[in-house]
Amino acid sequence: MNDLNQLEKNRIIWASTRSVLESLKFKSKRGGKKSKSHWTLFEKLLGIFVFILKMTRYYKIGLGNAMYNDLTELTLEYKNLPKELEGYKIIQLSDLHLDTIAKTEVYIVDKIKNLKYDLCVITGDYRKNDNGRFVHVINPFKFLVQNIFAKDGIWAVLGNHDSYMMVDYENELHPLKFLVNEDVIIEKNGTKLCVVGTDDPFAYYTDKAVLALERAKGDFKIALVHTSELHDVASEKGYNLYLCGHTHAGQICLSGGIPLITHQKDGKKYFKGMWTDGEMVGYTSAGNGVSGVPQRFNTFGEIVLITLKNKI
Ligand SMILES: [Fe+2]
Known part of the structure; x- marks a missing residue:
C-alpha cells in the first residue's frame, strides 16, 4: 500500500465498500436501508x-420514441x-443504457457531431440491468467517448445500474474519467472550475458522497450525481450547478408526460428538467x-447543452 497514492487508496476502499453493497438485497439510502423487493414485481409487470404491447402497433411507436433524443x-x-466562464458550454449525457437498444452510441455521436x-x-x-455482466457495454461506450471532443474532458459518475468494476x-x-466521491479542478486563467462526482445515492449511498460534496472548493462548482437526492447538501455548500438523471422523465408516461412510475421520492420538482434549490x-x-423495456411513450430522451452566461 505504501506505493499507492491517496487517490488509489481511496478507490480501493470505495470499491470494497460498493462491492459489498452491490451484493446485498437492499438499497443503501441516505435515510437507511430500503428493500429491493418491489423491483422484482416491477420487472414482472414490465414483462x-x-x-x-408486442401484439399491437404501439410497440413500434414506443421503440421509435425510445430511439429519439431531443437537443x-x-x-x-x-x-x-x-x-x-462566460459562454462556457457543457454537454450532459445520462442514462445511456447502451445495451437496451443496439447502436444507441452511434445515434448519439451522430446527434452531437456538430x-x-x-x-x-x-x-x-x-x-440495461442493474446486476450481472457489464463488459459488453465497454466497446459501445468506448466508441461514444472517442467521438466526444471536449477540451476540458469527459467526467462521469456511476448510476444504480452500474458495477463498481466499470471504473477499472x-x-x-x-x-x-470517473469521479467516485472525487473532484477535479479545471483551471481557467486562475479561475477554478470544480467538478465533483459522487457515487450513486439511489442504491449505493455512503456518507462519503456527502463528504465529497462538502470538501470540494472552487470559484464555480458543479455537482454530478446520478439522482437529485443530494441537492440539499450541494445547495447548502454553495454549488452553482447540479446535474443528474435517473428518472428517464418517466420513460412510459400518460399524455402530457405524466409518469406512471418516477423511481424517485425526492418530490415532483426534481423529477425532470430544470429546478432550483x-x-x-x-x-x-x-x-x-432507456432501461427495462426498449420503449418510451409521451417523453423523449435528451442531449442537454448548457451555456453559462453572466447575469447583467
Ligand atoms: Fe437509468
Whole structure:
C-alpha cells in the first residue's frame, strides 16, 4: 500500500465498500436501508406489459420514441459569473443504457457531431440491468467517448445500474474519467472550475458522497450525481450547478408526460428538467437511453447543452 497514492487508496476502499453493497438485497439510502423487493414485481409487470404491447402497433411507436433524443439547449445566467466562464458550454449525457437498444452510441455521436462544447459530463447508468455482466457495454461506450471532443474532458459518475468494476475500465475508456466521491479542478486563467462526482445515492449511498460534496472548493462548482437526492447538501455548500438523471422523465408516461412510475421520492420538482434549490440551479436529464423495456411513450430522451452566461 505504501506505493499507492491517496487517490488509489481511496478507490480501493470505495470499491470494497460498493462491492459489498452491490451484493446485498437492499438499497443503501441516505435515510437507511430500503428493500429491493418491489423491483422484482416491477420487472414482472414490465414483462407482461411488453408481451401485450408486442401484439399491437404501439410497440413500434414506443421503440421509435425510445430511439429519439431531443437537443435541449439551456442558457443559465449567474450573477458574478467569473469572466473566464462566460459562454462556457457543457454537454450532459445520462442514462445511456447502451445495451437496451443496439447502436444507441452511434445515434448519439451522430446527434452531437456538430455541437461545440468545452466539457462533457455523463451522469450514470451504462447498461440495461442493474446486476450481472457489464463488459459488453465497454466497446459501445468506448466508441461514444472517442467521438466526444471536449477540451476540458469527459467526467462521469456511476448510476444504480452500474458495477463498481466499470471504473477499472477507465483506461479503455480514455479520455473519460470517473469521479467516485472525487473532484477535479479545471483551471481557467486562475479561475477554478470544480467538478465533483459522487457515487450513486439511489442504491449505493455512503456518507462519503456527502463528504465529497462538502470538501470540494472552487470559484464555480458543479455537482454530478446520478439522482437529485443530494441537492440539499450541494445547495447548502454553495454549488452553482447540479446535474443528474435517473428518472428517464418517466420513460412510459400518460399524455402530457405524466409518469406512471418516477423511481424517485425526492418530490415532483426534481423529477425532470430544470429546478432550483436556493441559489443553485439543477437539471434532471430525461436520459439518452432507456432501461427495462426498449420503449418510451409521451417523453423523449435528451442531449442537454448548457451555456453559462453572466447575469447583467
Ligand atoms: Fe437509468
